[in-house]
Amino acid sequence: MNLxxxxxxxxxxxxxxxxxxxxxxxxxxEGITNKDLVQQIEGRRIAAKKLSFLLAxxxxxxxxxxxxQSSSExxxxxxxxxxxxxxxxxxxxxxxxxxxxLSEHFAEVTLVEQNKELLxxxxxNWKILGRKANFVNGNAVSFLEETxxxxxxxxxxxxxxxxxxxxxxxxxxxxxNILDLQPLLLQKADKVMxxxxxxxxxxxxxxxxxxxxxxxxIALHNELKEVLVVQERISTPPIQLHCVNLESNEPxxxxxxxxxxxxxxxxxxxxxxxxxxxxxxxxxxxxNYIGMYFGLEKLDVxxxxxxxxxxxxxxxxxxxxxxxxxxxxxxxxxxYCILSKNYPLTVEEIKKKYRLIEGGKEYLIFTRSIAxxxxxxxxxxx
Numbered sequence: 503m504n505l506x507x508x509x510x511x512x513x514x515x516x517x518x519x520x521x522x523x524x525x526x527x528x529x530x531x532e533g534i535t536n537k538d539l540v541q542q543i544e545g546r547r548i549a550a551k552k553l554s555f556l557l558a559x560x561x562x563x564x565x566x567x568x569x570x571q572s573s574s575e576x577x578x579x580x581x582x583x584x585x586x587x588x589x590x591x592x593x594x595x596x597x598x599x600x601x602x603x604l605s606e607h608f609a610e611v612t613l614v615e616q617n618k619e620l621l622x623x624x625x626x627n628w629k630i631l632g633r634k635a636n637f638v639n640g641n642a643v644s645f646l647e648e649t650x651x652x653x654x655x656x657x658x659x660x661x662x663x664x665x666x667x668x669x670x671x672x673x674x675x676x677x678x679n680i681l682d683l684q685p686l687l688l689q690k691a692d693k694v695m696x697x698x699x700x701x702x703x704x705x706x707x708x709x710x711x712x713x714x715x716x717x718x719x720i721a722l723h724n725e726l727k728e729v730l731v732v733q734e735r736i737s738t739p740p741i742q743l744h745c746v747n748l749e750s751n752e753p754x755x756x757x758x759x760x761x762x763x764x765x766x767x768x769x770x771x772x773x774x775x776x777x778x779x780x781x782x783x784x785x786x787x788x789x790n791y792i793g794m795y796f797g798l799e800k801l802d803v804x805x806x807x808x809x810x811x812x813x814x815x816x817x818x819x820x821x822x823x824x825x826x827x828x829x830x831x832x833x834x835x836x837x838y839c840i841l842s843k844n845y846p847l848t849v850e851e852i853k854k855k856y857r858l859i860e861g862g863k864e865y866l867i868f869t870r871s872i873a874x875x876x877x878x879x880x881x882x883x884x
Contacts, residue, residue, distance in 0.1 A: 505542060506560055510534065514542045545569055552576070553599065560630050562623045568597050573697070576748045577720050577727050578603040581695070587654030591691070593642035594659045594678070598624040600697070602633065604657055611635040612653075614645045642678050646686050656691040658683075662699050671701060673710060681710070687733070688713060694733040700726040704787060708759070713737040721747045721782040724819075729785075745782040745818065752780060752818040757791055765790040770799035770809055771871045772824060772878055777808040778841075779819040801871040805844040813883065822865055822880035829856060829877055837862030843869040 504510070510531055517524070521540050529536055545563020549556040552574035556563075563569060573581075578600045586607035595601045595613040597620065605611040611634070615621040618639045625637050638645060642658070660676035662669055674681045680696060687694045698707075700719075707729070708714065715737045718730035724747055740758040747754075767790040779792055784806060793800045796817055798808035813821070834857035842849045845868040852858065852868055867878040 505534065505538060505562060510539070511559070514539065514546060517543050541565060555602075555631070556627070558630060561627050564597055564620050564623050568620055572597045572599040574722060574727070575599070575603075576722055580720060580746065580748055581718070581730060582606060585655060587692075589651060589653040590655050590657070591653045592657045593646065594661070595624060596620065596659065598628065600657060600659065601635075602628070602631070604655070604695075605635070608654070612638060614638045614640060614642050616641055643683065646683065646690065649690065651690070653691045655693045655695060656687055657695045657697075658687075659697040669699070669701075671699060671703070673707075684712060688735050692735055696731045696733070698729045698731060700728055700785065702729050704729070704785070707731060708741065714741050716742045716744060718744045718746065719782040719785045721780060723747075723749055724780050726781045726785055743786055743788070745780075745786050745788075747780045747782050747818065750780075751816070753816050755783060755786075755788075755792075755795065755818055757788065757795070762786065762788040762791050765794050767793050767803075768799045769802065769872045771873050772801065772826065772876060773799075773809045773811045774823060775810050775813055775883065776822045776824045776867065776878060776880060777810070777814075777817055777819060778822070779806065779808070783818050801869060802844060805870050807843055807867075807869060815884070817884060820882060821884040822867070822878075823883050824865075824867065824878040824880035827866075827877050827879040832856050832858065832866075835859055838864050838866040841865065841867045841869075843867065845869055845875060 513530065521544065524536050524540055527536060530539060542563050544566050546557065548569050555575060581600065582603040585604055588608065589610045590605040590608035591612045592601040593614050595615045598613060601613050613624065613635050615624065616639065621637060621639050628635060658680065660678055660680055662676060704717065711731060711733060713733040713735065714731060715734045716732040719726065720728050720730060740760045743757055743759065743762060745755045777798055783792055789806050793808055796814055798810050798814060801807045801809060837859045839862065840849050840852055840858060840860055842852060847855065847868065853860065863881065865880040867880060869876060
């Protein structure tokens with residue numbers, strides 16, 4: 503019996519027990535380990551949350567780590583917008599999620615992956631999903647050095663962890679080393695797209711990589727998922743930054759590096775409305791530009807919160823209607839969503855000092871404005 507036999511597929515789809523219980527049982531099916539069953543069960547559970555197109559019949563899932571490190575369907579679709587051409591190359595395809603969407607409108611697609619077991623699953627799944635590609639089980643660097651073809655787009659998602667699962671942030675520490683590959687990448691592609699950690703320093707990127715034309719800061723439900731760097735063989739300044747919060751009603755902000763670095767802010771004490779930018783905007787570091795773009799005033803140089811007397815819509819983040827409150831007015835064991843922004847105490851220290859409990863619909867914001875420390879009570883408007 504194999505993983506694609508009807509009885510096994512039915513078991514995987516319908517299993518409701520815990521993974522631990524299943525691993526401790528005797529093999530459910532002859533010729534299949536329970537560990538293999540768990541891999542498929544967990545794969546379907548993850549797919550249900552972020553990769554619904556993989557819930558098709560006869561899909562095989564890889565180890566959980568490979569799946570968790572894959573892009574979501576939403577982020578992959580966003581990155582694929584406007585991409586088309588003759589040849590597409592993914593040098594580090596992994597489980598092939600990004601490649602599946604990014605390569606959809608290319609005549610010839612090549613996927614390189616050094617993990618044969620993982621690539622075999624990609625080959626199988628793409629056949630099930632009706633997609634064709636040249637599948638190469640090999641090393642990204644070797645392939646790039648040896649190919650004589652030119653590609654409209656080369657996509658690369660370098661590994662950001664070592665064998666001990668320690669995270670890496672410097673470009674030269676990634677695998678493959680994309681700094682060493684720069685001359686080859688820009689020689690063999692019109693456009694190079696590199697997926698990087700959301701923790702990467704943007705100033706470091708801008709000073710390290712050549713020919714950058716766009717930086718995409720991509721969040722999903724306000725969780726920053728990745729930084730996407732776009733380089734072009736023929737590039738013209740200024741660099742464009744794009745801040746997007748997918749699956750929200752918030753606007754996407756696009757602005758140039760020049761504007762981002764030169765905008766002067768206006769400051770104010772808290773007014774009726776308080777604005778909390780989403781995490782993609784905060785990652786950009788364009789704190790002064792945010793205020794100018796939305797017509798808001800900043801609370802303080804180092805407080806990245808904004809305010810206005812009248813409601814300004816739409817906004818890329820949360821909006822609270824607020825009023826000042828004295829800490830002595832807070833009742834012990836009251837429930838609040840507590841935020842500490844540029845304030846001497848952390849959230850945990852605030853909870854302990856005032857004997858508060860996190861929860862409820864009201865917000866307590868401990869922050870600093872141009873007049874000093876302030877505590878605000880608020881409710882969400884957006």
